[in-house]
Amino acid sequence: MKTLFVKAVRDFKAQKWQFLAVTFLVFLGVALFSGLYSSYLNIEATYKKFYHETNFEDLGIEFNPAPKELVKKVKAISGVKAVVGRLTAYATMDVEGRGVQLKLVSIPDENSKVNSVYLVEGVYPQRNEVLILKKFADLNRISAGETIHIEVNGKSYALRVSGTAYSPEYVLIAERTNVLISPKDYGILFVPYNVMEEITGMKGKITELHVSIYDKDFADEILNRVKGIFQPYGLKNFYKQEEQPGYKLLKLDLQGFEHIAFMFPSLLLIIAAFAVYILLSRMVMEQIGIIAVIRALGYSKYSIILHYLMHSLIIAVIGTTAGVFAGHYISAGMTSAYIDVLNLPYYVTGIYPGILAISIAAGFVTPLAAGIFTAKRAAEIEPAIAMRGYIIAYRAINIEFLAKFSILTRVAVKNVFRNPKRTLYTLLGIAMGVVLIATSLAFIDSINEMFYVQFDKIQTFDYKVECSDVSAVKRLPDVREAYPIVETWIRFERSGISKSSVLVGLPGQDLYSIYDLHGKRHFPPPEGMIIPQYIAENLSISDGEVVKAFTDVGIVKFRAYSLPQPLMPVCYANLEELKKAGFKPNEVIVKGGRESDLKKLGRVVSLKKLEETTREMMGLMYSFFAFSVLFGASLAFAEIFNTTTINILERRREIATLRMLGYTVREIAASLYIETFLLGLIGLVMGFPMAVLTLKGFEIMYRSEMFRMPFVMYPSTYAITAAVILLTLAVSLLPAIKYIARMEIEKVTKETG
Amino acid sequence: MKTILRFEDVWKVYKMGKVDVVALRGVNISVEEGEFVVVLGPSGSGKTTMLNIAGGIDRPTKGKVFFRNLEISSLDESELTMYRRNHVGFVFQFFNLIPTLTAKENVMLSAELVERPRDVDEVLEIVGLGRRANHLPTEMSGGEQQRVAIARALVKNPDIILCDEPTGNLDFETGKRVLRVMRDINREEERTFLLVTHNAVIARMADKVIYFRDGKVVRIEENEQPAEPEELSW
Ligand SMILES: Nc1ncnc2c1ncn2[C@@H]1O[C@H](COP(=O)(O)OP(=O)(O)OP(=O)(O)O)[C@@H](O)[C@H]1O
Ligand SMILES: [Mg+2]
Numbered sequence: 001m002k003t004l005f006v007k008a009v010r011d012f013k014a015q016k017w018q019f020l021a022v023t024f025l026v027f028l029g030v031a032l033f034s035g036l037y038s039s040y041l042n043i044e045a046t047y048k049k050f051y052h053e054t055n056f057e058d059l060g061i062e063f064n065p066a067p068k069e070l071v072k073k074v075k076a077i078s079g080v081k082a083v084v085g086r087l088t089a090y091a092t093m094d095v096e097g098r099g100v101q102l103k104l105v106s107i108p109d110e111n112s113k114v115n116s117v118y119l120v121e122g123v124y125p126q127r128n129e130v131l132i133l134k135k136f137a138d139l140n141r142i143s144a145g146e147t148i149h150i151e152v153n154g155k156s157y158a159l160r161v162s163g164t165a166y167s168p169e170y171v172l173i174a175e176r177t178n179v180l181i182s183p184k185d186y187g188i189l190f191v192p193y194n195v196m197e198e199i200t201g202m203k204g205k206i207t208e209l210h211v212s213i214y215d216k217d218f219a220d221e222i223l224n225r226v227k228g229i230f231q232p233y234g235l236k237n238f239y240k241q242e243e244q245p246g247y248k249l250l251k252l253d254l255q256g257f258e259h260i261a262f263m264f265p266s267l268l269l270i271i272a273a274f275a276v277y278i279l280l281s282r283m284v285m286e287q288i289g290i291i292a293v294i295r296a297l298g299y300s301k302y303s304i305i306l307h308y309l310m311h312s313l314i315i316a317v318i319g320t321t322a323g324v325f326a327g328h329y330i331s332a333g334m335t336s337a338y339i340d341v342l343n344l345p346y347y348v349t350g351i352y353p354g355i356l357a358i359s360i361a362a363g364f365v366t367p368l369a370a371g372i373f374t375a376k377r378a379a380e381i382e383p384a385i386a387m388r389g390y391i392i393a394y395r396a397i398n399i400e401f402l403a404k405f406s407i408l409t410r411v412a413v414k415n416v417f418r419n420p421k422r423t424l425y426t427l428l429g430i431a432m433g434v435v436l437i438a439t440s441l442a443f444i445d446s447i448n449e450m451f452y453v454q455f456d457k458i459q460t461f462d463y464k465v466e467c468s469d470v471s472a473v474k475r476l477p478d479v480r481e482a483y484p485i486v487e488t489w490i491r492f493e494r495s496g497i498s499k500s501s502v503l504v505g506l507p508g509q510d511l512y513s514i515y516d517l518h519g520k521r522h523f524p525p526p527e528g529m530i531i532p533q534y535i536a537e538n539l540s541i542s543d544g545e546v547v548k549a550f551t552d553v554g555i556v557k558f559r560a561y562s563l564p565q566p567l568m569p570v571c572y573a574n575l576e577e578l579k580k581a582g583f584k585p586n587e588v589i590v591k592g593g594r595e596s597d598l599k600k601l602g603r604v605v606s607l608k609k610l611e612e613t614t615r616e617m618m619g620l621m622y623s624f625f626a627f628s629v630l631f632g633a634s635l636a637f638a639e640i641f642n643t644t645t646i647n648i649l650e651r652r653r654e655i656a657t658l659r660m661l662g663y664t665v666r667e668i669a670a671s672l673y674i675e676t677f678l679l680g681l682i683g684l685v686m687g688f689p690m691a692v693l694t695l696k697g698f699e700i701m702y703r704s705e706m707f708r709m710p711f712v713m714y715p716s717t718y719a720i721t722a723a724v725i726l727l728t729l730a731v732s733l734l735p736a737i738k739y740i741a742r743m744e745i746e747k748v749t750k751e752t753g
Numbered sequence: 754m755k756t757i758l759r760f761e762d763v764w765k766v767y768k769m770g771k772v773d774v775v776a777l778r779g780v781n782i783s784v785e786e787g788e789f790v791v792v793l794g795p796s797g798s799g800k801t802t803m804l805n806i807a808g809g810i811d812r813p814t815k816g817k818v819f820f821r822n823l824e825i826s827s828l829d830e831s832e833l834t835m836y837r838r839n840h841v842g843f844v845f846q847f848f849n850l851i852p853t854l855t856a857k858e859n860v861m862l863s864a865e866l867v868e869r870p871r872d873v874d875e876v877l878e879i880v881g882l883g884r885r886a887n888h889l890p891t892e893m894s895g896g897e898q899q900r901v902a903i904a905r906a907l908v909k910n911p912d913i914i915l916c917d918e919p920t921g922n923l924d925f926e927t928g929k930r931v932l933r934v935m936r937d938i939n940r941e942e943e944r945t946f947l948l949v950t951h952n953a954v955i956a957r958m959a960d961k962v963i964y965f966r967d968g969k970v971v972r973i974e975e976n977e978q979p980a981e982p983e984e985l986s987w
Contacts, residue, residue, distance in 0.1 A: 003854065003862040010853035293849045296810050297905070298838025298866045300831060384811035 004294075004303065008310040011283060018279055019311075023319045025272035026363055029265045030323025034359035035330025036261035038352055042335040043254060046347045047171060054116045055082065056168035057210040058241050059223050064234040065205040074209060077225050079218045082113030085206035087196040090603065091150040091157075093187070095140045099599065100185050102150055104199065107131065107190040114212040115169055117190055118345055122163020125192055129162035135343050136187035137164045150189070152199050165190060166345045169210075172253065173343070174245035182613040183343070216241075220496075236552065237489060243500065250342070252704045257338070259701045267694075269366045271432055272319075276370035278425045280311060284378045291378050292386035301379040308378050312371030313364075320363030327359060415675045426644070427683050430725065433640045434687025438721045439694050442713040449712045453515065453566050455611050461511035461589040466602035473588045473601060480592035483509045484585035486578050490571055491550040492531075494539040499705075501532060502570040503551065505578035511589050514572050517564045517710070524574040528559030532569030534705045536562030553582040566710040640725065641732040644676060648736035655740055665741045672733055680729045684722055691721075755821075757913055757945050758784040758807055763816035763826075765802050765968075776802040777813070778968040784913070784961075787943040789936065789979070791956045794965025800949040801846065801917055803965070807947065808841045808915045809833040820913075838866050842906030844916040849902065850890040856901045857886040864908045876904045880934050896927030903934060907944075914938075916948045920955070925986070932958065932982035954985050 012019045050056075071085040086106035093100055107117060110124050120134045122144035132142060142148060144163045149156060170188050197203050209230070213222055219240050227238060241247060284291070291304060332349060339347040417423070461481075465473060470484040486505030491498060506512055506524055514522040514530065524530060531541070541547055547560045558573070558581075575585065590598065598604045648655070658668055692713065699711040765777040776799045784790050794800050805811035806818060809825055810833075818826040825836055837843075850859050857873060864870035877886050880900040890898050899919060906914050916935070920928030936958065939946050948955070956962045957980040964972040 003858050003865055006858055007851060007854055007862070014853055289847075289849060290851050292810075293843075293845065293851070294862070295834075296808065296837060296843050296845075297863050298834055298841070298909075300834045384805045 004299075004307045005310060008307060008314060011311060012314055015279070015283070019315065022272060022275040022279055022367070023315045025268055025275055026315055026319030026366055027323045027326070029269035029272055029366065030320050030359050030363040031326035031330055032268065033261065033265035033362065034324055034327030034355055035334060036257070036265070037355050037359075038327065038331035038350070039334035039338060040254065040258050040261050041352055041355065042331065042347060042349050043257075043338055043342075045350060046335075046339065046344060047250065047342075049348055050118070050166075050171070050344055050346075051168050054118050054166075054168040055113050055212050056241065056247075057115050057244065058213045058216060058219055059211040059226065059239070060208065060244060061211075061223070061226055061230060061238040062208045062236040063230040064236065065202050065207055066230055066233040068204050068206050070229055071206070071209065073229055074211065074226055077222055079213050079215060079222055081212045081214050083209060083211050084108040084112055084114050085209045087193065087200050087202060087205065087207055089152055089196065089200050091152045091189075092599075092603070093148060093150045095142070098185075099604075100140065100187060101603070102187045102189055104130075104150075104152070104189045104191050104196065106193040106196040115167060115210050118166040118168075120164045120166060120345055122161070125162040125190065127192070128159055128195060129192070130159045130195075131163050131165040131190040132161050133170060133188040133343060134164040134166055134345070135183050137161070139184040140187070157199060159189070159191070159195075166343050169244065169246055171343050172246045172250045174249040182616065183341070185609075185613060234554075235550070237491070237500070239500075243498070249706065252706055256702060256704060263697075263701055265362075269362055271436075273366050273370040274428060274432060276312060276315060276367045277374065278429060280308060280371050280374040281377075281421075281425065283311070284308065284374050287378075288381055288386045291381050292383040295381070295383040304379040304381075305372075305375045308375035309368060309371050312367040312375075315367040316364040319367070320360055323363055324356065324359055413675070413678065415671075423679065426679050427686060430640055430680060430683025430729075431687035431690055433637070433725055433728070434684055434721055435691045435694055437724055438688065438691035438713060438717055439698070441717040441720060442691070442695050442711065443698075445714045445717055446709055446711045448714075449710050450567060451611065451615070453519075453710055454614075455607060457513060457515055457519075458567070459512055459589075459607060461591050462607055463590040463593060463595065463598055464605040464607070465588045465590060465598045466586065466604075467588050468585055469601070470585070470588050473590055473593070473598070476593050476597045478592045478594060479590055481509070481511060482588050482590045482593075483507050483511065484575070485512065485587050485589055486575060486583045486585055487587050488552050488583065492535055492539055492541075492547065493550070494541075494547075497539055499535045499538055501535060503529070503573065503578075504570055505573050505575040505583060505585070507575040509589075511591055514563070515566065517566050517708070522563060522572075524572045524577070525559070525561055526574060527577060528561060529571050529573035529577075530563045531560045531571050532705075533562050533564040534569065535571075536560065551583075556581050564708075566708055568707055569705075637728050640728045644729060644732035645736055648672065648733070648739070659740070665737070668740055669733070669737045672737065673730070676729050676733055677726065680726050684725060687725075688718065688721075755786045756783045756819075757786045757788075757821060758782075758947070759819040760803070760807075761817040761819070763803075763806065763813045763818060765799070765806065765811070766814045776968055777806075779816070780968070780970055782963055782970060782973070784945060784947055787939070787945055788960045789939045789946045789958070790948065790961045790963060791959035792947065792949045792963045792965060793951065793953055793956050795951055798965040799968040800951075800965055802968075804915050804917050804947065804949050807913075808843055809836045838909075840912045842909055842911035842914040844899070844902050844906050844914065844919050846917040846921060850898055850905075852890050855887045855889055856882060856893070856897075856904075859890070859901055860904050860908050863905045867909045869910065871908050871910055873908060876908045877901075879907070879938070880904045881930075894927070896923050896931060899923060899927075899931055900934065903931065907938060911944070913945045913947060916946065918950055919948065920950070920952065929982045929985060932985070936982055957985060958982055 068085055071083050074080060074083045086108070088106070089104040091102040091104055093102055107125065108115060117131060119131070122131070125131055130148075132148075137143065142161060144161050147158055147160045149158050151157075167188065167190070173183065173186055173188070191199070197205075209226065211222070211226065213219060223238060223240060227235060239245075242251070294307075295301075295304065335347055335349055467473065468484070470482055473479060473482040484507065486503065488503050489500060490503040491500040504512070506514075514524070516522060522530065528544075535541070536543075539547075541560050541562065543561050544559055546557055548555055548557050558577075579585075595604055595606055655668060659665075695711045695713060699709065702709045702711075760780045760782045763777055763780040764775070767774040767776060780799075780803060782803075792800050792803065802811065806813050806826075809828070813826050816826065817824055820836065820840060823836070825833065828836060850856075851862065854862065857877065860873050860876060864873055874883065874886065877883050880903050882897060882900055882904065885893060885897060890901070893901070899922070903919070914935075919935070920931055923931060932955065935946055935948070938944055948959070950956075957976070959976055960979055962974045962976065963970055964974075
């Protein structure tokens with residue numbers, strides 16, 4: 001047994017690059033799974049801890065100004081733990097000549113038991129002081145003690161920053177009509193209530209209420225009672241914890257991360273399993289004679305199985321051990337990188353025995369499962385037959401139509417068909433390479449497509465201004481086109497499920513268009529509205545059905561038509577229809593014009609800036625994809641290199657014979673090139689549909705209610721992939737040909753096997 | 754003298770699609786303990802087939818094969834493995850060393866199978882390869898490789914050593930050296946040898962010669978005065 005182990009180690013060394021390549025795959029699969037999944041759990045544990053420490057709200061409700069005293073009424077509801085009523089306002093501020101958005105929130109008492117502010121530096125604000133969201137402060141280099149000048153509805157206020165803080169509500173900043181918010185361009189100020197009264201001019205009033213309760217099971221009941229209290233003032237919005245915009249966005253984001261943490265390593269391990277299978281099968285094929293001898297010496301079938309599993313075990317042990325260690329560092333790095341984009345003061349890390357166990361199990365099962373088939377096949381080899389030297393039953397084939405080609409072309413083509421199993425392995429190897437390169441490139445294509453769809457098809461205007469006076473906009477210099485639109489919130493409720501979305505009312509124009517997933521343009525129906533597919537599915541709304549929805553103007557009824565939309569799905573309706581229902585245009589979309597002029601009319605969103613911000617925010621994702629392209633390409637290279645060189649080395653005796661017969665190296669090389677390119681072409685034809693399917697898989701797994709990535713593969717990707725694959729094939733033949741040129745014919749024929 | 758190996762009306766038929774190839778047609782032979790037996794016959798006469806059956810890596814289609822009192826033709830797969838492990842030493846027609854293992858490791862691979870193997874270094878010394886122990890097969894000549902194969906068979910202390918054309922791929926001088934080693938072991942340690950060849954000259958050194966033709970034993974000769982390997986020439 002000991003010497004068989006030595007043999008296994010030597011086998012490993014004899015094909016060390018091939019073995020290391022598959023070991024690397026196992027390593028990556030284990031490292032990424034344990035690393036990414038642990039960091040997912042770390043982040044989850046972190047926000048749970050933070051939410052707990054800061055008494056994150058269970059319920060929230062927004063309404064038109066109502067007396068502050070109503071808070072007491074809510075507090076009196078049984079099951080309510082703590083309540084805070086508050087005022088909010090929007091403001092702008094200039095930082096180094098750049099306009100940034102601010103949301104002002106009245107700060108709860110220092111010892112409030114709901115949505116407590118987590119003070120990082122400085123002290124709680126008094127009189128004209130404010131706390132500022134830490135990350136925003138850092139990014140804009142604002143520090144405690146400084147005085148900032150903000151502008152609300154044209155009036156200017158000077159406020160002293162008493163400190164920086166975090167808040168459970170703003171771990172991720174999300175507004176109902178905008179989820180892509182750059183932490184640098186959007187800040188939160190926590191302002192004493194009396195200052196807010198003054199700024200908003202709403203003395204003794206509140207516009208929102210946040211509640212924590214003792215038992216989550218009573219959330220619906222309590223929410224209904226709270227709603228009852230504020231109904232007379234006009235409800236604007238309400239939610240339970242899981243619908244709170246920041247929390248919901250965080251959850252969706254984490255869900256996506258969890259999917260990646262699971263799917264990406266799984267994909268790697270599947271490829272690893274294939275690679276191990278191919279590598280070991282070829283090895284067994286090469287060692288049939290050796291196996292026969294070992295059996296003849298008196299080794300049992302069982303020892304043969306163990307011996308070939310030993311190869312898998314070596315891969316497993318090295319790959320898994322290294323993977324688990326690397327996973328530890330990946331977890332630490334990934335957790336801190338992820339937390340870095342969240343508004344959280346700290347992070348917790350843990351070691352998760354379950355994840356560790358799964359990682360180790362996956363790291364062992366993958367190569368062992370792939371190895372067991374080959375090991376069993378090896379054990380079934382009949383020593384008496386194998387001993388006679390003829391190992392592989394070559395298939396006799398006759399391809400008449402090839403008669404007019406040269407003898408070496410015929411040899412090349414015949415080689416492809418002669419050993420179907422070997423050919424299949426090679427083809428699988430190439431196809432796998434195609435999948436890796438094509439899908440990696442398609443990720444980049446998809447990001448580009450996303451920007452193209454959002455900024456060249458859906459929204460082609462330059463600015464969006466919060467302003468209801470379209471003629472005022474039209475009068476500004478350089479404004480070429482301007483249209484009023486409605487952009488507001490809408491909420492559907494049906495049999496206990498409620499889904500909120502954004503409602504956009506559009507006039508006939510070409511600056512803001514509706515597209516479906518397939519790039520087909522749609523128009524708002526003359527009556528009724530287009531709703532996102534996920535809402536239709538979740539609430540089982542069929543096309544043309546009349547549904548009720550809550551909006552700013554109360555409950556509205558309309559016919560709903562579901563549409564699968566790319567990117568962020570919203571509801572669309574005809575502006576005139578909405579006007580009839582009581583909505584008023586609240587924004588103007590503009591082509592041309594200048595931001596400085598528009599700013600005077602209201603809050604301005606510059607599409608160009610938005611695109612820049614979005615690209616910036618996707619920086620992390622970009623580098624992830626860039627990494628995966630590089631990785632995919634190198635993996636594919638290694639894979640194909642492997643397959644091709646083994647394919648040739650496997651036949652060295654046959655090639656030695658050809659050389660002895662008098663064929664020149666050049667002739668043999670030509671034959672190998674023809675054979676390899678033929679395989680390459682078939683591999684490409686097999687690989688592309690597999691790549692498209694893989695991409696489809698990614699599409700499904702990335703899909704969420706708030707976002708749907710348009711996964712595409714541009715023609716350039718097909719071309720680049722094909723070029724890379726063929727080039728790789730050409731390069732992989734070089735060492736084999738060099739080998740043939742230097743081949744010592746007698747040494748090859750002397751080898752056993 | 755006791756009989757160590759006995760074939761009783763052994764037949765071997767290979768089915769090749771519709772055609773039956775009859776490799777052995779009713780073979781009867783017996784080999785005594787400590788004998789040096791040479792099996793002679795033209796190519797395709799069934800020698801290797803007979804040897805494989807004797808060594809328990811193949812089974813007869815019909816007939817019985819006995820090792821001492823054990824009927825090996827009725828053993829199952831794992832019993833046959835144990836039979837090979839504990840009683841048989843093989844030297845194959847092709848050297849069949851494991852190319853990634855050194856000479857010594859090739860021998861150890863075999864030694865590890867039995868409870869009381871011979872000393873590996875000593876066995877390598879016997880076949881005259883003490884100094885080449887750590888060389889890989891590709892670094893050795895054909896004769897040296899064949900001697901490693903003999904050492905590999907010997908190290909298990911087998912009761913019978915089966916050799917298929919052990920000199921077939923060797924030049925004359927090297928072949929004789931290999932035969933010398935075998936004969937010495939046969940005499941000094943009283944190991945039984947069953948050696949298959951189509952080289953008639955080798956028959957002169959045997960205690961007993963079995964002639965094969967068309968899957969049948971056509972003649973058996975006892976040599977009163979076997980020649981020494983050095984006296985042979987071909
Ligand atoms: N697996 C097999 N399938 C079909 N026929 C076989 C098989 N093995 C051997 N034979 C046939 O059985 C006969 C005996 O073969 P065997 O190898 O025993 O001959 P041999 O005497 O060892 O010949 P050589 O001196 O050439 O080695 C031959 O005709 C051979 O073709
Ligand atoms: Mg033979």
